Amino acid sequence: MSYTTNINYANLDPGNYIFKVIAQDMYGTESEPALFSFTIRPPWYQTKLFYVSAIALLVTLIYFYIKIRERKLTQEKKILEKIVVERTQEIVQQKEEIDEQNKEIISSITYAKGLQDAILPPLQNFKNAFPKSFILFKPKDIVSGDFYWMETIQLADERITTVRLIFS
Numbered sequence: 209m210s211y212t213t214n215i216n217y218a219n220l221d222p223g224n225y226i227f228k229v230i231a232q233d234m235y236g237t238e239s240e241p242a243l244f245s246f247t248i249r250p251p252w253y254q255t256k257l258f259y260v261s262a263i264a265l266l267v268t269l270i271y272f273y274i275k276i277r278e279r280k281l282t283q284e285k286k287i288l289e290k291i292v293v294e295r296t297q298e299i300v301q302q303k304e305e306i307d308e309q310n311k312e313i314i315s316s317i318t319y320a321k322g323l324q325d326a327i328l329p330p331l332q333n334f335k336n337a338f339p340k341s342f343i344l345f346k347p348k349d350i351v352s353g354d355f356y357w358m359e360t361i362q363l364a365d366e367r368i369t370t371v372r373l374i375f376s
Contacts (some may be wrong), residue, residue, distance in 0.1 A: 222250035317350045324351055329358045 224247050231239040252258060334343060337358065345352065 220248050222248050222254070314350075321347075321351045328356065333358055 225245065227244040227246065229242045331343065334341060
């Protein structure tokens with residue numbers, strides 16, 4: 209029969225234990241049981257305090273992430289609003305320039321129409337020379353690119369009407 213004086217209990221789970229030892233002498237007489245109670249504490253990362261701390265830290269990190277993201281989005285919004293204001297001002301300025309150029313162009317075209325009307329012979333001259341005729345003169349916009357000319361020439365008691373159409 210073999211007797212052991214020490215024993216190793218490895219890998220015990222955390223919890224409360226009672227170790228009971230009974231000694232026996234060589235004659236087989238047993239001693240009163242000796243009781244030893246002990247507690248094996250869990251590692252620090254398995255404690256309730258760690259779980260509560262980890263959850264609190266996680267909630268805090270999420271909160272600060274949201275706040276930092278909010279601040280960044282607010283800054284980006286301000287930058288975008290500033291860009292929108294600048295671009296709107298540019299567009300308004302360009303519109304004003306285009307409107308001014310448009311007025312100048314319309315003014316020039318209207319002036320050119322006045323010149324064209326002054327150059328074209330009066331319609332009454334055609335009616336007198338060609339009573340059963342008409343002139344269809346419809347410019348696409350304000351000014352036409354077409355020019356016509358009529359000239360009446362008197363040669364030795366004859367009345368000759370020459371009509372020249374000039375298209376540009």
